[in-house]
Amino acid sequence: MSARPRPASTRLPARSDSPFRRLARPWLSPRVFDFWASRLHPTWSWERPLARIVERRAESADAVTLVLRPNRHWHGCRPGQHLNVSAEIDGCRVTRSYSPTGLPGRDRRVAITVKAVDGGKLSRHLCERAKVGDVLDLGPAFGDMQLDENAAAPRLFLAAGSGITPLIALTRALAARGMPAPLSLLYWARKREQLCFVDELRSYAAAHPRFQLRFLLTGEAADAADEGQGRIDAAQLATIADLADREVYACGPGGFVDEARALLAARTVSFQAEAFSPPPRTQEDLDGTVEITLAASARTVTVARGQSLLGALEAQGLKLASGCRMGICNTCACGKRSGSTRHLHTGDAQHEPVSALRLCVNSATSDLVLDL
Amino acid sequence: MTTTTRNRKLSPDELDSFGRELDEVRARAVAQLGQRDADYIRRIVAAVRWTGLGGRLALMIGAIGGAFVSGLLIPAWIVGVLLLALSKILENMELGHNVMHGQYDWMRDPHLDGKTYEWDIVATGDNWRKTHNYQHHTWTNVRGMDDDIGYGLLRLFPEQRWRPFYLFQPIVAVIFAVLFEWGVAIQDLRLGRWWYGKISNAQMRKNFRPVGRKMARQLIKDYLFFPLLAGPFFLPVLLGNIVANVLRNLWTYTVIFCGHFTADAETFAKESVKNESRGHWYLRQLRGSSNLTGGRLMDLMTGNLSHQIEHHFFPDIPAHRYAAMAVDVRAICARYGQHYNTGSLPRQFGQVVWRILRHALPSRPPVKRARLARSSA
Ligand code: FES
Numbered sequence: 001m002s003a004r005p006r007p008a009s010t011r012l013p014a015r016s017d018s019p020f021r022r023l024a025r026p027w028l029s030p031r032v033f034d035f036w037a038s039r040l041h042p043t044w045s046w047e048r049p050l051a052r053i054v055e056r057r058a059e060s061a062d063a064v065t066l067v068l069r070p071n072r073h074w075h076g077c078r079p080g081q082h083l084n085v086s087a088e089i090d091g092c093r094v095t096r097s098y099s100p101t102g103l104p105g106r107d108r109r110v111a112i113t114v115k116a117v118d119g120g121k122l123s124r125h126l127c128e129r130a131k132v133g134d135v136l137d138l139g140p141a142f143g144d145m146q147l148d149e150n151a152a153a154p155r156l157f158l159a160a161g162s163g164i165t166p167l168i169a170l171t172r173a174l175a176a177r178g179m180p181a182p183l184s185l186l187y188w189a190r191k192r193e194q195l196c197f198v199d200e201l202r203s204y205a206a207a208h209p210r211f212q213l214r215f216l217l218t219g220e221a222a223d224a225a226d227e228g229q230g231r232i233d234a235a236q237l238a239t240i241a242d243l244a245d246r247e248v249y250a251c252g253p254g255g256f257v258d259e260a261r262a263l264l265a266a267r268t269v270s271f272q273a274e275a276f277s278p279p280p281r282t283q284e285d286l287d288g289t290v291e292i293t294l295a296a297s298a299r300t301v302t303v304a305r306g307q308s309l310l311g312a313l314e315a316q317g318l319k320l321a322s323g324c325r326m327g328i329c330n331t332c333a334c335g336k337r338s339g340s341t342r343h344l345h346t347g348d349a350q351h352e353p354v355s356a357l358r359l360c361v362n363s364a365t366s367d368l369v370l371d372l
Numbered sequence: 373m374t375t376t377t378r379n380r381k382l383s384p385d386e387l388d389s390f391g392r393e394l395d396e397v398r399a400r401a402v403a404q405l406g407q408r409d410a411d412y413i414r415r416i417v418a419a420v421r422w423t424g425l426g427g428r429l430a431l432m433i434g435a436i437g438g439a440f441v442s443g444l445l446i447p448a449w450i451v452g453v454l455l456l457a458l459s460k461i462l463e464n465m466e467l468g469h470n471v472m473h474g475q476y477d478w479m480r481d482p483h484l485d486g487k488t489y490e491w492d493i494v495a496t497g498d499n500w501r502k503t504h505n506y507q508h509h510t511w512t513n514v515r516g517m518d519d520d521i522g523y524g525l526l527r528l529f530p531e532q533r534w535r536p537f538y539l540f541q542p543i544v545a546v547i548f549a550v551l552f553e554w555g556v557a558i559q560d561l562r563l564g565r566w567w568y569g570k571i572s573n574a575q576m577r578k579n580f581r582p583v584g585r586k587m588a589r590q591l592i593k594d595y596l597f598f599p600l601l602a603g604p605f606f607l608p609v610l611l612g613n614i615v616a617n618v619l620r621n622l623w624t625y626t627v628i629f630c631g632h633f634t635a636d637a638e639t640f641a642k643e644s645v646k647n648e649s650r651g652h653w654y655l656r657q658l659r660g661s662s663n664l665t666g667g668r669l670m671d672l673m674t675g676n677l678s679h680q681i682e683h684h685f686f687p688d689i690p691a692h693r694y695a696a697m698a699v700d701v702r703a704i705c706a707r708y709g710q711h712y713n714t715g716s717l718p719r720q721f722g723q724v725v726w727r728i729l730r731h732a733l734p735s736r737p738p739v740k741r742a743r744l745a746r747s748s749a
Contacts, residue, residue: 026589027597029490031483035421048482086480091410093480323506326653328687330474330486331506346399355485356477 021046042135049074049138053130054109061193063115063162064127065101070110070138077110077141079103079169080249084139085112089125093137095353096122099166101197103173113196115162121352145249145274147173153247153269154182156240158232158260160252161189166274167251168197171204171211179208184240188232188252190219202226212240232259245269252276290364294318294372295337303364308344310359313372320359320372327361334359339368378636379659380709384649390708391651394685397700401689405478409690413467413476413484420463427456428598431612435605449608456616461623463492465675470691472497473505477688493620495557496586503560509687513632513639513660520632521639523548523555524564528727529639530735541732552621557583623673626721627664631680634662635723636713657684658705663698663714670717671695681712 030046037044043052051074055067077083077100086095102111116127130136145166155174157167164187174183189195195215205213205226215227216236222229228236237243243264250260250273257275265271289302292313303312310322310332323331327345333356340351341362349365350357357370382390430452438445468491470476476484490497503519511517515531522528526545527538548555561583566576594613599606638659645656664670664678671678676691682698683691705712715723 027593032421034483035417088410088479088481090406091408091479092406095480323502324510326510328509329501329506330472330477330688331501333474333477333487345395346402348402354477355480355482356474356487 042133043069043071045071045073047073049140051110051136051138053132053134053136056130056132059113059196060115061191062127063113063194063196065111065113066126066130067102067109067111068136068138070108074110074138075140077103078146079173080145080147080166081141081143082166083141084137085122085126086137086139087122087125087130087134089121094122094125095137095139096120097139097142099143099169101165101168103169113162113165113168115194143274145170145251145272148247152181154242154245155184156243156246156248156268157183157185157187158248158250158252158256159185159187160232160256161194163250163252163256163274163276164196165251167249168201170249171201175204175208175211179204179210182210182212182241184212184214184246186214186216186232186236186240188216188218188256190217192217192220192227214239232256232263234263237263243268248272250274290339291367292364293367293369295369296371305365306342306363308360309341309357309362309364309368312364313359318372322360325360327358330356330358332359333357335371337369337371339364340366341368378711382651382655382708382710386708387649387651387655389651390704390710391649391654393704394654394701395650397697397704398686398689400700401686401693401697404693405690409476409692410479410481412692413471413479413690416462416466417483420459420467423455423462424459427452427454427459427616430455431598431609432602434612435602435608438608439605445608449612453612453615453619456612457619457623460492460616460620461673462675464620464624465627465677466672466691467675468492468497469675469677472501474688475690492590493553493556494587494590495553495559496582499560499583500556503556505687509684511645512657512684513637514642514645514656515639516642517645519559520628523559524562525555526728527731528633530731530737531639531641532731534731534734538732541728545728549622549625550618552625553617557587626717627674627677629724630664630717630720631662631677632660633724633727634713634715634720635726636711637662654685655710657681658710658712660684661713662720663712664717664720665714666717668695681714 028046030048033046034044034048037046043050049070051068051070053066054069057065059065080099082097082099084095084097086093088094098112098114100110101113102109114123114126117123143166147170157171159167167185167187171183171185174180185201187195187201192215198215201213204211213226214236215222215224216232217227217229218231230236240246244267246268248260248264248268248271250257250264250271252260252275254275257273261271261273288305290305291300291302292309293300301313301316301318303309303316310320310325313320321331323329325332336350336354336357338353340349341357342349342365344361344363350362430448432452434445434448434452438448468489471484471489472486472491474486477486482488487501488497491500508518508520513521515521515529522532525548526541527534561576561579562571565571566573571579594617595610598613599610602609640656640660648656658681661680661684663681664674666678671692671694676694677683679691679694679698682694682701685701686694686697689697702712
C-alpha cells in the first residue's frame with residue numbers, strides 16, 4: 001500500500017497565510033507554540049499538518065481502515081492521490097505513503113486502509129497498535145492517478161492486493177456521480193478474506209448497470225457469480241467489453257503492474273499505473289552505478305555505488321555544504337525521501353526515508369531521492 | 373602530538389584497536405536508541421517550557437504584586453530569576469547544544485532537527501553549527517584551527533604567542549564570562565580579521581545581518597516585550613531577565629572552559645592532524661578534553677558536558693547516555709595507559725583560573741620537560 005512518491009506536480013495549492021500568522025512568525029517559535037498548543041489539543045499546531053485517529057474498523061482479514069481528522073494545515077487530497085502518513089514508533093517517526101480510501105467531505109475526515117505487510121514497520125503499527133485518539137503526521141497529497149474530469153470515457157480498473165486503495169477512491173467518486181461512463185473493476189487477492197470493500201462494491205454493481213465488478217482469487221477456488229480465479233491473463237481481460245476504448249488504471253505490486261502493462265498498454269486508449277516500491281535490497285553489490293534524484297533542484301545524476309555520497313555528488317560538480325567529512329558535524333546532512341544507503345563505517349543499511357542523512361559517511365546502495 | 377608522562381605512547385596497531393574499541397562502544401549505544409531517548413528529550417523540553425513559564429510568572433507576580441503587597445517582591449523575584457535561569461541553562465545545554473549536534477535527528481521530529489534548531493541565546497544556530505559542530509569538534513584544541521582556544525581573546529596555553537594585551541586577561545576573562553553568549557554570537561564574524569582589513573565592509577555587513585537580527589530578537593523579547601507586560605512595574609522584570617541571562621552565561625562559560633582548559637589539557641600543532649587515523653583522532657579528543665564529576669544533577673545542568681570526553685568521542689549520541697558509556701570508555705583508556713582527565717568542578721575550574729592568570733604573563737611551552745620525560749622513559 002505504499003507507493004513511490006512522485007514529484008509534487010499535482011499538489012494542491014497551499015493556502016495563503018493569515019495576516020496574524022505572518023505578523024507573529026518572526027516572534028513566535030513554532031516549537032514553543034506547538035508545545036503549549038498540543039497541551040490544549042493534540043492536533044493543534046502552528047504549521048504542521050497533524051491528524052487524529054477518530055475511528056478504526058477491520059476492512060478485511062489483514063487490513064484496517066483508519067478514519068482521520070486532520071487539523072487545518074492539511075489541504076486535502078483528490079481521489080487516486082497518495083499522501084505520506086507518519087507515526088512515532090519506538091521514538092522514531094516512520095513514514096509511508098498511503099492512498100486515502102475515504103476522502104474529505106463536509107466533515108473534513110479522511111480514511112486510509114492499511115494492510116499489515118510482513119515486516120512492515122508502519123503498517124504493522126497502524127494495524128495492530130494504533131488506537132483512536134493517536135496523532136499522526138500527514139504530508140501533502142501527491143500522485144498522478146486522477147480521473148480526467150471531463151471525459152465520459154469507459155474505464156477499466158485493475159487492482160491487486162492493496163492496489164485497491166486509490167481505485168476504491170476513484171470508484172466511489174464515480175459512483176457518487178451516478179457512474180457517468182462504463183466502469184469495470186477487476187480486483188485480485190490471494191484469498192477471499194483478504195478482499196476489502198466487498199459489500200460496498202457489490203452494492204455499486206447492483207445499483208449501476210454500467211459498473212462491472214469481478215473479484216479474482218489466486219489462492220483459492222471461486223464460488224460466487226462475480227468471482228473468478230487465477231492471475232492476470234489475456235483470457236480474463238477478454239471478458240471486458242470494448243476493451244480498446246477503455247482508459248486503464250492499474251495498481252498493485254511491481255510484477256502485477258508490469259504484466260498488466262504488457263497485456264494492455266498497446267491495446268487501449270490510455271494506461272496509467274502505480275506500482276508499490278520494490279522491497280529494500282538485502283544483497284547489495286558495491287560496483288555499478290545508481291541514479292540519484294535531487295528533488296529540490298530537479299536534477300538526476302548517476303554516481304558510483306559504494307562511494308561516499310558527498311564525494312560522489314561533488315565529483316558531479318555539485319556544491320554541497322560540508323564540514324568534517326567524517327560524520328560528526330552534521331553539516332552535510334540532508335533529507336532522503338527514498339532509496340537505500342549504507343553507512344561507510346558501521347555498514348548499517350538504511351532503507352527508510354530520513355530527515356538528515358550524512359552524505360559524507362553514507363553510500364548509495366539503490367537509486368535515491370534526496371532533498372537537494 | 374606532545375607526549376606527557378601520564379600517557380603511554382601507542383603504536384599504530386594499538387591506535388587502531390583503541391579506535392576500534394571506542395567505535396564498538398558507540399555502536400552499542402546506537403543499537404539501543406529508542407523510546408527511552410525520545411521520552412528523555414521530551415521531558416527536557418517540558419522542563420524547559422514549564423520552568424520558563426514559572427520563572428516569567430514569578431517575576432511578573434513579584435513586580436506587579438510587590439507594588440501592592442510589601443514583602444512579596446524580593447522572594448518572588450529570586451524564585452523567578454532562578455527558575456528562568458534554570459530554564460535557559462537547560463535550553464542552552466541539554467536541549468539546544470545537544471539537539472544541534474544532531475543527537476536526536478534519528479527521531480525525525482522536525483522540532484528536534486539538528487539542522488534547523490534555533491536556541492534561546494543571541495548567537496544564531498547556523499553560526500554555531502559551523503564554529504562549534506565543525507571547527508571545534510573536528511579540530512579540537514588544534515592551534516590555528518579551533519577558535520575555541522581562548523576564543524581569539526584569551527591566552528590559555530603557553531604555545532599561544534604572548535602580547536602585552538594579555539596582561540589585562542584576568543579582567544577580560546571576567547567580562548567575557550558575563551557576556552559569554554555575545555562572545556559566542558560574534559565568534560564567527562571574526563571581527564579581528566575585519567579590523568585588519570582581511571574581510572571587506574560589505575562582506576561584514578552581509579555576515580552580520582542574520583546575527584544582528586537574532587540579537588535584536590533576543591533583546592526585544594527579554595528586555596522589552598516581557599518587561600512591558602508588567603506595565604509600569606517593568607523594572608524588576610527587566611532586571612530579572614538580565615540577571616537570569618547573566619547567570620546562564622556564567623554557568624555555561626564555567627562548564628565550557630572546564631571542558632578543554634584544565635591543567636592537563638593539551639593543544640596540538642596543525643601538522644599533527646594531517647592524515648590522522650581514527651584512533652589518533654580519538655586520542656586527540658581525549659587529550660584535549662576533561663570531565664567533571666558530580667553525578668546526575670551535574671550531568672543535567674551541564675547538558676552532560678560533564679562528560680566532555682564522551683561528548684567529543686560521540687558528539688551525535690544522545691548525551692544522557694554518556695554517563696553509562698563512560699564506564700566502558702574509562703576502562704578502555706586505562707587499558708591503553710591513557711590519562712582520563714576528570715575532577716570536581718572546583719578543582720577543574722581552579723585549574724582554568726590558574727591558566728588564565730598564569731598565561732597572562734609570558735610563559736614558554738614545557739618543551740624541555742617533555743623531551744626529558746621521553747628520553748628517560
Ligand atoms: S561533513 Fe560533517 S557530518 Fe558530514
